[in-house]
Amino acid sequence: MMDSIIKIENLIFEYRKEEEEQPVKAINNISLEVEKGSFTAILGKNGSGKSTLAKNLNGLLLPTGGTVYVNGYNTADEEHIWDVRQSAGMVFQNPDNQLVSAIVEDDVAFGPENLGIEPAEIRRRVDKALEDVNMGPFKGKSPHLLSGGQKQRIAIAGVVAMKPRCIIFDEPTAMLDPKGRKEIMSIIKELHEEGITVVLITHFMDEAVNADRVIIMHQGEIFMDGTPAEVFGQGEKVKSVNLDVPMAVELARALRQRGIEVPEKIIGTEEMVEYLCQYK
Amino acid sequence: MSIQVKNLKHIYEKGMPTESVALEGVSFEVEDGELLGIIGHTGSGKSTLLQHLNGLLKPDEGTIVIGGVDITAPGVSMVEIRKRIGLVxxxxxxxxxxxTVAKDVAFGPRNLGLADSEIEERVREALELVGLDYEDMKDRSPFELSGGQKRRVAIAGVIAMRPEVLILDEPTAGLDPKAHKDVLKMIEDVHGKTGNITVLVSHNMADIANLSDKVLVIDSGRVVTMGTPEEVFSKRDELSSVGLDLPPITCLTEALRERGFKIRETILSVEDAADEIAEYLKAGGKAEC
Structure with missing residues (x-):
């Protein structure tokens, strides 16, 4: 049996557009478990329901139907909403919308302070969290003087300081330049290696290649679910819901058309180079 | 219609203790009908350069001549510049x-004081150029559209000014893969149909490699290099020293070359890469690895 941190049972989420009679089903009957310590990437085009799903994972949205358990707590149980939020932290797309203080370390302390933690422990947590995201030297700086990638790291530190078991990243690199993207992806990998469960929502296929598991959402339902190799190995199916495939998968398709056999499990650049070097 | 930028220099907060040089000695030319890609990491001076190209900023030194008019000269009409150069x-x-979508796109042309019939014609033309159906879209609220559609409407608003030069600053940032592809295709279409100079700034090296006639590389406010995509992306070490990568497919083919594959240098598309690799392997080529 899977030791899961998140358990979703028959989740339905509906919202009503103004004036319209019929509610829209953003999530249509999803059941899903996320294993403790795993790294799951969720992909899907805009409107596929992936961000709505993410917001249901820490009680920012509550189910219309079905149940979501985080670390054993039902997200709809008001008494435990703070336990839910402390178990599953969330990092959003735009760092500018997540920073609240004029000084970096105050910003990181905001979450733990709200948990009523004693000052000495807050100090320890803030220092550790800033170290985790390689922003220690910036603790006395003002966030608005930082680059996008640095701001996003501060936002992540603010979540890390809450000591969550799981962090949900909702397109954390969408507004960053390539350097910022690399910084954030390496932080996410490190957090995962330290044992934090990672759920990463992204439009970048090369980020999903790093995950243990890839879930593709389409029209509020789970369209594909498997290891990156299992999912991206079916390139045509991925493309049928208007998503891209990693470049190596695209090259594999083009090579097959030219009579060069390439196994479906080859989805990364390095694997492709190795494979072609061994090709006979 | 061509652009000549000569020895451009821009200093922010000149004379203040915080003074910083954003551009220095920037010179380049864009010929009629070319699509120029500009790359450089955040803070390299790209945005400062774009703002000079449409007169939002004035240089401390140097000149920008667009279609024979020096837009940095004193007394040059800003309205005239903005009409000719559209910045997205x-x-x-x-x-x-x-x-409504139609009113939004009409905002610029209306400010030019054009007749209603002319405005409507331009709005129709601009929406169709960006791949949206005029009849279907004109009365809708821009706020109920998808992300990709909204962006196209916004770009149509600039195109409706019928600029002779269209400048786009990271036009695909934050879009999903489908919208990303659609917007790129739209840029190619608009460029193809109008034949105007288009300037595209992007962090996506694959897009820059595929679309540009010429690529300009900027770092610390200076021109690092300029040339065709093949020329620029063959300078891997130079690019990497200013924090830029090769397009992903080029990274892969260069890695194969390092492992002994005898394939062409600086391959910029997946199809070309597959041709070269397949040909090499079928000819019995083996890597020395």
Whole structure:
């Protein structure tokens, strides 16, 4: 049996557009478990329901139907909403919308302070969290003087300081330049290696290649679910819901058309180079 | 119609203790009908350069001649410059504000004081150029559209000014893969149909490699290099020293070359890569690895 941190049972989420009679089903009957310590990437085009799903994972949205358990707590149980939020932290797309203080370390302390933690422990947590995201030297700086990638790291530190078991990243690199993207992806990998469960929502296929598991959402339902190799190995199916495939998968398709056999499990650049070097 | 930028220099907060040089000694030319890609990491001076090209900023030194007119000369009409050079900012959909798509796109032409019939014609033309159906879209609220559609409406607002030069600052940032592809295709279409100079700033090296006639590389406010995509992306070490990568497919083919594959240098598309690799392997080529 899977030791899961998140358990979703028959989740339905509906919202009503103004004036319209019929509610829209953003999530249509999803059941899903996320294993403790795993790294799951969720992909899907805009409107596929992936961000709505993410917001249901820490009680920012509550189910219309079905149940979501985080670390054993039902997200709809008001008494435990703070336990839910402390178990599953969330990092959003735009760092500018997540920073609240004029000084970096105050910003990181905001979450733990709200948990009523004693000052000495807050100090320890803030220092550790800033170290985790390689922003220690910036603790006395003002966030608005930082680059996008640095701001996003501060936002992540603010979540890390809450000591969550799981962090949900909702397109954390969408507004960053390539350097910022690399910084954030390496932080996410490190957090995962330290044992934090990672759920990463992204439009970048090369980020999903790093995950243990890839879930593709389409029209509020789970369209594909498997290891990156299992999912991206079916390139045509991925493309049928208007998503891209990693470049190596695209090259594999083009090579097959030219009579060069390439196994479906080859989805990364390095694997492709190795494979072609061994090709006979 | 061509652009000549000569020895451009721009200093922010000149004379203040915080003074910083944003551009220095920037010179380049864009010929009629070319699509120029500009790359450089954040803070390299790209945005400062774009703002000079449409007169939002004035240089401390140097000149910009567009279609024979020096837009940095004193007394040159800003209205005239803005009519000729359209700048699409990052996340342009944040600037949508009207009740309907047609009114939003008409905002610029209306400010030019054109007749109603002329405005309508331009709005229709601009929406169709960006791949949206005029009849279907004109009365809709821009705020109920998808992200990709909103961005196209915002770009149509600039195109409706019929600029002779269209500048786009990261036009695909933050879009999903489908919208990303659609917007790129739209840029190619608009460029193909109008034949105007188009300037494209992007962090996506694959897009820059595929679309540009010429690529300009900027770092620390200076021109690092300029040339065709093949020329620029063959300078891997130079690019990497200013924090830029090769397009992903080029990274892969260069890695194969390092492992002994005898394939062409600086391959910029997946199809070309597959041709070269397949040909090499079928000819019995083996890597020495």
């Amino acid at each position: 900012f990052q996340y342009p959909e944040y600037q949508l504000f009207e009740e």
